[in-house]
Amino acid sequence: MNATAPTDPLRVGLIGYGLAGSVFHAPLVTATDGLVLDTVVTSDPERQAQAREAYPGVRIVESADELWDRGDAPALDLVVIASPNKTHVPLATAALTAGLPVVVDKPLAATADEARALAGLAERTGTFLSVFQNRRWDNDFLTVRRLLADGELGEIQRFESRYERWRPQLKGGWRESGAPEEIGGLLYDLGSHVVDQALVLFGPAVRVYAEADARRPGAATDDDTFIALTHANGVRSHLYVSATTAQLGPRMRVLGSRAGYVKYGLDPQEGALREGLRPGTDAAWGEEPEHLWGRLGCGESPLTGGGTPVPTVPGDYPAYYAAVATALRTGGPAPVTAYEAAHCLDVLEAARTSSREGVAVEIPAGEVTAR
Numbered sequence: 001m002n003a004t005a006p007t008d009p010l011r012v013g014l015i016g017y018g019l020a021g022s023v024f025h026a027p028l029v030t031a032t033d034g035l036v037l038d039t040v041v042t043s044d045p046e047r048q049a050q051a052r053e054a055y056p057g058v059r060i061v062e063s064a065d066e067l068w069d070r071g072d073a074p075a076l077d078l079v080v081i082a083s084p085n086k087t088h089v090p091l092a093t094a095a096l097t098a099g100l101p102v103v104v105d106k107p108l109a110a111t112a113d114e115a116r117a118l119a120g121l122a123e124r125t126g127t128f129l130s131v132f133q134n135r136r137w138d139n140d141f142l143t144v145r146r147l148l149a150d151g152e153l154g155e156i157q158r159f160e161s162r163y164e165r166w167r168p169q170l171k172g173g174w175r176e177s178g179a180p181e182e183i184g185g186l187l188y189d190l191g192s193h194v195v196d197q198a199l200v201l202f203g204p205a206v207r208v209y210a211e212a213d214a215r216r217p218g219a220a221t222d223d224d225t226f227i228a229l230t231h232a233n234g235v236r237s238h239l240y241v242s243a244t245t246a247q248l249g250p251r252m253r254v255l256g257s258r259a260g261y262v263k264y265g266l267d268p269q270e271g272a273l274r275e276g277l278r279p280g281t282d283a284a285w286g287e288e289p290e291h292l293w294g295r296l297g298c299g300e301s302p303l304t305g306g307g308t309p310v311p312t313v314p315g316d317y318p319a320y321y322a323a324v325a326t327a328l329r330t331g332g333p334a335p336v337t338a339y340e341a342a343h344c345l346d347v348l349e350a351a352r353t354s355s356r357e358g359v360a361v362e363i364p365a366g367e368v369t370a371r
Helices: 019-030 045-054 085-097 112-125 139-150 190-202 269-274 318-330 338-357
Strands: 010-015 035-041 059-061 078-081 102-105 129-132 156-164 205-213 224-231 236-242 252-256 260-263 294-297 308-310
Touching: 010 019, 010 318, 019 035, 019 045, 019 078, 019 102, 019 269, 019 318, 035 318, 045 059, 078 085, 085 102, 085 112, 112 129, 112 338, 129 318, 129 338, 139 190, 139 252, 139 260, 139 294, 156 190, 190 224, 190 236, 190 338, 205 338, 224 338
Parallel strands: 010 035, 010 078, 035 059, 078 102, 102 129, 156 236
Antiparallel strands: 156 252, 205 224, 224 236, 252 260, 260 294, 294 308
């Protein structure tokens, strides 16, 4: 990173101004003390105009090459890669080689080997590298972490997590492409979130079984996928991602020897960001009303009022970039490491193999080891 005075804001270059760049990264960067959005990279004239309107004074360039091939690298303190999945590895490689700290949207790469290679490059160059796994700061996830830390559920036996939608019509674009190089489909999209959450909560996975289907007419890649994990500690995670769910299930259900916790509904932060709301302008950011709280109990259905309402911990997406800013200032650890992302990709690759071959896949112990 460049030498900056302790009080100078860290200048951020954002590559990509589609959904990820405009809805998530740009608003969260600008809401973070100590960070300033300096440059946006997009070749799309409409997106260029949107970026200028949203962030007056921001510099717009058409190619990422202009960040490091034209002598501009010293002007930046962080590069955020929010471009299509197939560009993540080449762009991260170029940025790290130029000595620029990097945040990459999930998935970091197509394979765990590529992710570990990027982690190794960051170590060799002494350059910061992190992966944007914002759903570690979802309200339901934070609430489950608190319940686990308090021991209220007892010994955990099974974890269920659903990221389901009802989108019966294809939207088009690279996310729905069947071309392998695009790294499309729900397994690598929403699956990156639910798998990462399960690994953070319950540790490494050693066995994976999956069913990945393309349900919608004309679908070229998976849009309805189930993943079953066996964690090294014996906990089983059942994970669902779907665009074809006509009736949505609980977002999370955690079953323990003492009690269970059930939570419906998605964290409100993405919806707020899509509506143009911004962290820091609302003291109630990330909070949800009491009627949406999950319930804790034994032997009763939460749908009929069983169990005790559990106040939901407010979601906190801003915490990710706050942690990035602190790490860049202090040399501390990344909030999400490339090695963590690599093990998530171990699981996603195993899930793809499992679905294709109809068998459970073991993950070698050497790949499970976290760094």
